[in-house]
Every structure is written in C-alpha cells, then in structure tokens.
Amino acid sequence: MTELIILSLTGVAALVSEFLNLRKMMLPLAILALLSVLGLSFLHIGSEEAIYGMASLDSFSRPFLSVLCVLGILWFWGFRRFFEDEKVTTDYFALALFSFAGAACMVSYTNLAMLFLGVEILSIPVYVLAGSRKSDVRGNEAAFKYFLLGAFSSGFLLFGIALIYGATGTFDLGEITAKLANLTPENQSLIQIGFVLTVAAFAFKVAAAPFHFWAPDVYEGSPVPVTAYMVTVVKVAAFAALLKFFHAFQGAVPQTVAWAIYGLCFLTLMVANFIAASQKNVKRLMAYSSISHTGFMLTGIFSQQSDAQDLLVYYSLVYGIASLTAFRVLWYLRNEVADIQDFKGLLHTNQIAAVAVIMAMLSMAGIPPLAGFIAKYRVLAAASAAGQGWLVVVGILASLLAIYYYFKIIIVMFEPSETAPNRELKLADKVFLYVCCALLLGADGVAGGVISRTQQSMAYGH
Amino acid sequence: MTIPLVLLAILSIIGGWMGIPHGIAHAMGIHKSFDTFLAPVLGTFEMHASLGMELAIMGVTTLLIIATIYYAYLLFVKKQVRPVRDVEALTGPSRLIAGRFFIDEFYRKYIVQANDKFAQLLENVVENRVVDNTVNAIGTAVSAISNRFRKIQTGQLEHYVLVFVVAVAVMVALLI
C-alpha cells in the first residue's frame, strides 16, 4: 500500500511543484521516491499485503516492482536532461510518475478491473509523452498512432474481461481460477474467447507479432527518452501482468490456443529479426530488437512451467538495463533521427560511450559473459524443457540474426571517424554508463544471487 | 660435402644397432631399448622371424652392399665405368635403363601435373564457386527476405488494424 501511495503522491507533488516553481527539486524527489519503493520492496520481499481485494503486494509483484524501480531510477537519472529542457511546458515529471504508478498497479493486480485501470493509467500519460515535441510531425504521428491503436486494443481487453466476467461472475483472479475447473460448456467457451481476446490485447501492449505494427512507427517517432521508457518500463509492466494472467488460467488453455501462442512466439521472433536485419535507422533497429526480445520473453514465460516469474524478472532487468544504455548513448549522439552511420568512429571520439554500447549490444545479442546470455539461455532451456525443440531452433536462428544487426552497430564504431571528437559526457552520465556496464557485466557473476533472491521470495509466498 | 658424409657415416653406424636382429642381440646380450621407444602407446609387438631367416636376409643385404661398394670403386676410383651422358642417342632396353626407366618423366606427367590440375580444379570450382557461394547465398537470402518483409510495415493505420483483427479472428476460430 505504502508503495503505491508514495508513487501517486510524488506524482501529485510534481503537479504542485510546477506552479510553485520547484521543478529543480523534482528529479531528486522522484529518484528518492523510487529508491524508497525499491527499499520497501526489498525489505518486505517475503511478506504479503492485500490491498482491498484489488491488488496485492506479494512474492509475485514485489520482485517486478523492484525491477521497475531499478529501471525507473536509471531512466530518470540517464534522461534527466529531458526534464530540464526549458521549452517544455507540459509537466513530464507528473506524467512519468503517474504512468509509473500505473505500472505498479499492473504488476500487483489481483482483480481484472484493477488490471484495466493499471493499463490505462500506464498508457494515457505515455500517449501524451510520445507527442511531447509538439512541433515535430513524426512525434505527432507517433502519438496519434499509439493513441488510436492503444484505444483499439483497450477495447479488446475490456471485451475479454467482460466475457470472463460473464462466465464466472467475478473480476477476482483467484476466484476465477477456482471456478475454472467446473464450468458449463457454454461458459467454457466464453472463458476461452475472453482469454484469447485479453491475450491479444496484451500481445499488443508487449508488441508481439502480428500485433506489433505500431511499435516501429511509434518508437521511431517518439522522443528518445520516451521510447526508452516504452521499451523498458511499459513493456516490463505489461509482461508481468501477462504472466499473472497466464498463471491464473494455467491448465485451462486449450491445446489449439497454446499452439496459437507458440505461433505468436515464432512469428515475433522471425518477423522482428528478419526485418531488423535491413534497418538503417537505429531507432527503428532498436524497435525491432525490442520486438525480438518480446519474442524471447513470450517464449520463456509461456513454455516455462514453474519458475517463469523468476525467468521474467531476470530477463526484464537485463534487457531493460541494456536498452537504457543503448538509448542513452543514442540520445547523446543525435537527438532524433539516428542513422547507423551516426555511430561511426565512436570508439575514437568517445570511448566510454562506445564501450557502453558494445556491452549493451553484446548483452542483447546474448553473448557471454554479459548478462543477456543467461537470460537468453534460460528462454532456450525453458522451450526445450517444454518439449518445443523447434522453438529452440527458431530461437537460435533469431539469435544469429540478432547478432548480425547488433554487430553492425559495433563494427561501425570501430571505423575511423571523420568528424571531430564529440562533446564530453557529463560526469553524472559517465557514472550512469559505468553503472550500467557494471550491471551488465556483473549480473552474470551474481546471477546466482539475483535468481535465488527471487526464488526465495517465491518460496515464502507459497 | 665431406662433413655431411662423415656425419651420415657415423649415423649409419649408430642406426644399425637400433634394428639389430634378435638373434644377434640375444647372443650379444644387448637390451634393445629402442624397440620399446613408443611402447607406451603402441603396445609391444612380438614378431620376429626365425634365426635362419634373419641370417639369410642379412647375408643377401651384405652381398648387395659389397657389390655396390665394388661398383662405386670402379666408378669413382678406377673410373673404368663411364656414365651415359646422352640418353636420347640410345635405343631399346639400353635407352630405358640409361633413362632410369623414365620414372621421373612418368612422375612429372602423370602424378605431379595431374595432381596440380586436380588441385586447381578443386580450388576454382569447389572452393571458390560451390562452398563459398553457398555460404554467401545464405547472407544474400537473409537480406532479400528482410527487404521483402520490411514492406509489410506500411505506416497505414488501417492495415495495422486489419492485421490485428484478422489475427484475433484466427485465434478465436481456432477455438471452434
């Protein structure tokens, strides 16, 4: 409860600070708020707290909340200049914090109504943020597309929830699970259709093919910090919610739908990676890369039986950090339209930034000793354990393609540079990149610790 | 040339002891350690001919060596035998012998040149055409697929919605 209150109050404080002219105070305050939520989540990792039957902070939501906080802190820290921009009139802090509160609701919901609220609270500020550069046509297009399609998918979500409610007479996830076993055949098919529609809405949110079409356009058009927010916080929250949803319906998924979801995994992995291979715009490339990670995460959580949560926590953390690193450097290079050639010679002009990008790319490509390797490994192992050998082969193929396009960026950085040395990074940004690199390098080594931490928490929960 | 010859002579004296026949070795009480040189790996082979056989082989070899020494003596010291200089002038069996049975020529033509041609063929056809191109074809295929599929991203909202709805419809249809 405290966690949600802290987040919402900080959002309100951001609104107030706007007309009290205290905006300079907001960054430390926001980071402090996220730190305290992170601390609370860690302190209470084993305990369970139900919030009026709508949400619950427990062994499931606390690890995800922690991951979100880590990503949020890094995001606020790395992209703080976004908020310092004088031209900006909208209060981005409030929007970002409210959206973050929505993410917190999404990872902790136990009631489908709460899920819907969370999704909307998360999304609406992001629609606005996507269009925050008012004079930019691409930004407007992105915001518009995101909003329209987002609203469209919300409709499916609502429809799905309504059908589930119609069949079971409740919004409560626990009660729904309990009622799944003995349903009349009519209700059975209602539930199944409801399940499919809800999954489709989720697939839209996490950008799984063929529901992914909005992602490249929106990611490309939005300002870099907002894109970074979308590919990290938004995606992780949506995945956590999806996983909870899967858990609730475990065992009630008919075989054909299971195959359809495996089909989604396959399509996502293939489409994203094949198309990414020929992208020249780095933002688009990163968009497809993000979709490809969606494919891996979806494969992981759908095929992993018992500790899918643990897998997803680890994967999201690692993927989020790598994405933030890459987007941070991208933002430093060029504010908006970014061609791969912008990275040319970066190794000679700004070594720290270049090394950070190399780390991020290697991690996303899943190459040891970087953290992304264990993440991808666990996905492949999960698919193999589920007897989906073909999906493992698809995953391998996807990884190979991914290496190809990630390495394109690395190779360009090694070329001699033609431009003058770039401006220096500020100390705080250097520290940001150091921290990210350390996390990417170290997470592998301490993987045992991270994983056991979440597993312990799960053990407490059960 | 003298020093290498001296070295070779010394080596040949030493070398002979390595394969000294069992009968003699036994009689002289020599332990043949060289035989077991690679024994840790190869295992030991016990395979020797009878004493008579060994003696016969030794006898024949020794006779041949003595004959050779005599011939070398005639050739180099007495200079009674003159080597043939002009092979082309000869005919019949003596030409064959003087030309050392034309083994070198045979080798050159049928082994060395054939070998080179075959190698060149492998290099030009298999290595540079088949193997290399197969690998590169995979790369080309990927970019071709990539470029084709890139176009499904039209930027048109209606298309995106259409795909969305069709995908949901397919998934629902699977339930029926």
Added chain:
Amino acid sequence: MQLLPLLLIPLLTAISAYFSGKNAKYVALGGSLLNLGYVLFLLYTYNTTGQETITFSVPWIPQLGVSFSLMLDGISLMLTILSAIVMPMVLYASFNRDYPDRHVLYALMMLMDAAMAGSFIAADGFLFYLFWEIALIPIYFICLKWGGEGRQKITLKFFLYTMVGSLFMLFAFIYLYQHTPDKTFALQALYEAGRSLPVQEQGLVFAGIFLAFAIKMPIFPLHTWQPETYYIAPTPGAMLLSGIMLKMATYGIIRWLIPVVPQGVAEYGIWAVGLSVVSILYASFISIVQKDYKRLIAFASIAHVGLISAGLLSANVQGIQGGLVEMLSHGINSVGLFFVYDIIVTRTGTSEMDKLGGIRSIDPRLGFMFLIIVLGVVALPFTNGFVGEFLLIVGLFKYNQVLGAFAGLSIILGVVYMFRSFQKMMLGEVKDEALNYKKQTRQETMLLLLVCLLIVGFGVYPKPILAISEKSVVELLQGIAQ
C-alpha cells in the same frame, strides 16, 4: 584451489596490462611466463603424486544446476601446457611491431588466454560453454581493430559462423541437462545422461556438438571463414587462432563429445571421420595451388586439424594420444609458420610466393630454421610432427583401413605444398621484393630458435609428453567401454 591460478594469472595480467600503457607487452609476457612456470609446477606435482586428477568445485548458480567446477587430468594438463607454452611465444613474436593501442591488444590477448585455459579445465558443461564463448570475444575484437583489409565483413562472418555451431552445442547441452536426474551440468552427470539416451538421440546430440567443433577446427565444408580470417588477422591473432583456439574444439571432442555419447560416436562417428578425411585431402590439394603463403598455412592447418579430428574420433588409445601430441606440435609449428610469415612480410611487404625468392641466400639463418619448421610440419621422423601424425594414422588405421590409407596420403601432399612454399620463397633467384631485406633481429632469431628446439626436442624424445596424458586417456576409454 591449485587450479584457480590458471585462470587468475592470465586474468590479472590482462587487467594490469591494460593499465600499464606502453609497457603492456612486458607485463603480458611476464604474466604468461609466470603462468608457464606455474603450469610446469603443476606438471611436476601431477607426476609426483601419481597422476591424481586435481579438482575444484564450488556452487555457482545452483538454481540452474551450474557449478564452478574445474578439473585437471592428464588430458587437460596437456592442453594447459600447450597454451602455457604457446602464449609467451605469441606474445614475444608480437614484439617486432608497434601496434597502436597496445595496452588494449595485450589485455585482450591475455583475456583470451584466460578463457581458453578455462575451457581446457572446465568440468561443467555450462562453464565450458561460457569459456568457449568468452574466448571468442577478444579475438573478434583483435581482428576487428588490428586486422587487415576487409576485416569488417570477414570478422562478422567468422563470428556468426562460430555462433551457429556454438548455439547448437548449447542446445545439445541443454538437452543433456534435462536428462540428468538432478538437473545439473556437472561433467559426470552429463556423461551419464548422454549414455542413457537411445542411440538415435545420441546421434542428434553428437551432431549438435560436433557441428560446433567442426566449425571451430574447421572441417570441410564448414571452413570458409577460416582462410579469410587468418588472412586478415594480425599475426598474433592468427597465431592464437590456430595455435591455441582451434584446440578448444579438438579438446572438446575428447572431453565433451566421445565420452558423452559413446554409442552415438560408435554408430554415426564414421560420417564425422569420413568428413574429416575428406577435409584433410581437400585442404591439402587446395594448399598446393595457393599463391599466398598465409593462405597456404591456413589450408595446411585445416588439413592437419582434419587428421587430428579423424584420429580422435577413432576413439582408441593411439588416435587420442596422437591427437593430443599433434595438438601440441601443431600449436608450436603454427607459431613458427606464422612468425616466418611475419618476418618476410615486414621486410618485403608481400606474402605472395611468386614475388618472393632466394631469401635463404640473403638470410641463411632464416632459411635453415624455416626448413626445420617445414620438416616439423610435414612430420619427418625426429621432429615433433612425426610422433603425433604417426600415432594418429595408426589409430585411424585401426578404426578403418581405407580411411587410414587416405589420411596417410596427407603426409605426402603435405610434403608437396610445404616444400613448394619453401622452394618458392627461400630458394631460387632473389626477386625484387626481397632486395631491401634486412637481417634478422635478435628477437626473431631467439624465437625461431626456440621453435626449432621444441620441434626437435619433442621429436627426439616424446616419451615424457606421451606419459602425461596416457593414464587419463586409458581411463577415459575404459569409462566408455563399460
């Protein structure tokens, strides 16, 4: 505990090399010599304690069944010795040039050394895979940064090619892992899991793992990355690739393939052996018509490693022992061959053999020592090459006489291409390119001399080398036979 220094010495050397700027090369050489000393000490203790296997194990990621387990038996020791001997030679060989950003170069080289050393002593499938992959990263960057013309595409091809194999190997390991009763990657558990599989599945696992090794060695028709990569790689990079790195694959055959799926190897191994023999002959023929000396060495390496692979997969004492000795010889000879390349190319600016000639008359010392290296490569008796190749062919012959006979041809073909390269570059008239040829430096003479001494030394008295691994090899084969 005794095994940790094998990883820590190179790792710490890498870090200190990175921070020592211009002196990086001395730091790296010092570290690698220290490592050599430690390995020799290990060898001594190993021999005096009755060749007891040294192990070390701590849990690492227990949830994934991964432990940090290391193991040193005779087979691992052989490879550890190889990398400990070759590494200082490679480093010393690089002293003749001033590479830009050398602190990075030497740090990367030592990092790679650490990873390779790790792969030779890993006793956990996951850990082996980690080291296997980690070794790839530094060499990729070495080739990308210090490589020659066209390096961007070629290195990427190299990386992707290797990853294809690696990922399928990982899949095979995952599959085995899932068949272990208590879900672990421990070596013995994987052995038991692999052996319990039905023959067809063993065949699939065999195919997955062998793919990785076949690409890394490489074997026809998966070799296309190799000549290009060797060609553009800076000399120390090429030495590391052929001197040590490809031995990760041949070692892998002994440790992570044959004992894991022995029935699979028995049933389907003939295909792999056949492919290896084809690879030997194919690469030998291609070598004959190479015009560039460096490409010739590259193909020659394919031919030799094909023989090693064929011999190892025969899965008998001679084959495996021969393979181990040949790995050692090949490592040393590779350094020699690439170093000769480096000497010639720094003076004449070309490695095209038709443009070279008569170098022996300008530099007789180089001519003589190159001849010894060539003799070692063509496996003349009393050189190191002979012991290995002879045993390999014996092993292969026991396995299959026809394939053995074909593999034997490789020695003849080897003589053809190696002598031809010697003849073209060293003998004959002095060509233009060789005119402004300057005398060998002391560093060059020292290194070549060292190579020659090792070639002759191992060739004349191979017994102690063979003795290192024999017990372990016999035990390994007994384990399979059960």
